[in-house]
Amino acid sequence: MRLLDAYIGRTVFVAILMVLVLLLGLDFVLGMVAELRRLKLDYQVPEMLIYLLMKMPQRTYDYLPFASLIGCLVGVGSLATHSELVVMRAAGVSLWRIVWAVFKPMLLLVMIGTAIGEYVMPYTEHLADSERALQRAGHQDSILQQAGVWHREGDEFQYFNVVEPNGVLHGVSRFRFDENFRLLESSYAKRAISQGDHWILEDVQVSRLEEQRMVSEHSQTLRWDTGLTTDALNIISVSPEDLSIRGLYAYVNYLERQGLDASEQELEMWKKLMQPLGIIALIVIGVSFVFGPLRSVTMGQRVFIGVLFGFGFKIFQDLLSPASMVFGFSPALAVAAPILLCLLLGWWLLRGAA
Known part of the structure; x- marks a missing residue:
């Protein structure tokens, strides 16, 4: 048999x-x-x-x-x-x-x-x-937008053109608003590299709104303290159908903590x-x-x-x-x-x- x-x-x-x-x-x-x-x-x-x-x-x-x-x-x-x-x-x-x-x-x-x-x-x-x-994109600044990821952290909205699995971001745009959703500050960094508990932004252009004028600053490198980890980025930057069950469970919990659907x-x-x-x-x-x-x-x-x-x-x-x-x-x-x-x-x- x-x-x-x-x-x-x-x-x-x-x-x-x-x-x-x-x-x-x-x-x-x-x-x-x-x-x-x-x-x-x-x-x-x-x-x-x-x-x-x-x-x-x-x-x-x-x-x-x-x-x-x-x-x-x-x-x-x-x-x-x-x-x-x-x-x-x-x-x-x-x-x-x-x-x-x-x-x-x-x-x-x-x-x-x-x-x-x-x-x-x-x-x-x-x-x-x-x-x-x-x-x-030829590793230029104008990286294709369809690869990008939006993320919200408190009063700040962030957009990443490309998220690499090894903890490198390309084209990091950040927009900070007040409680009435008026823009206070925007910045763009060509690249961001994870350092574990923080990120290092490279080639950063920052624009701030101060009363009746805008102030712009440029920095070669800038420390970025954020609660966004490499593991979290590897989840939110992938389509839901391409995530594992564990990744989807973590994604659902993350969205619920952010008050999102x-x-x-x-x-x-x-x-x-x-x-x-x-x-x-x-x-x-x-x-x-x-x-x-x-x-x-x-x-x-x-x-x-x-x-x-x-x-x-x-x-x-x-x-x-x-x-x-x-x-x-x-x-x-x-x-x-x-x-x-x-x-x-x-x-x-x-x-x-x-």
Whole structure:
């Protein structure tokens, strides 16, 4: 029986890996076509290829649920096409035993996906985006604005053109206001370097409003005492979907302390928490389809229906997610509802097949 479990698991596991590699390869080619139009200054073909490779962990994490569904349909479907499932059932192997044999290697995939999302993707995404912004700007002052990050600390608003993971800021703009939100002081520093408990600003231009005149000062270096740490910057400078669960939890707490809305970050945190359960739900659907309505159809039809179902699942999730913020119901419910529906549908189909 162990040999049978290993055979079923290996067949499905290889099918999922093949689908995942195919999706990543297609994404890489499309990304390369899109990036070729953005070549500029120090950002040329070698830098573009490095950038796309650094985006692969994030793509792998995003495609894993979809690849699991299609790969499960292909793997289990190939066993059905060659009548191997019929032989197993005739030999007395129960349906639930076959389902468990499919699930065992999937647990490894779930753990790999979780590890990528927690420990690899946040760092590579931050590094890829910050390096590309610097390269496309040619390390000049006019760093691309779409890479920037806004931050509020008390009565001061801050904007950073580029945040590097190693504790270096480029293009630091600071605006200090009074209690009536009248501008008191603005400053711009070409660069800021973390020194642990404070920052050193380089090439600083400060402008102050004093009564009826403006006073400007220039300093080569200036000490900046702030509660903003490198770890906090590495969180707020990355898109919520690219953060780890730990990073999102810290981000939600940070926004709540600042009195800001954290619903988007909380929603993304629930998505990541429930992604392993989502992968399991899609695998249940894939197995139940092969044993149920898709038992006698061709492989092409299985893949086509799997793609349609995968897109439908994604669209349903994407519609419920913003609806939770608009109508004020729990983001956990918005994320869990499609997953629970998949599990119930799969269980119902498998129960009928058994």
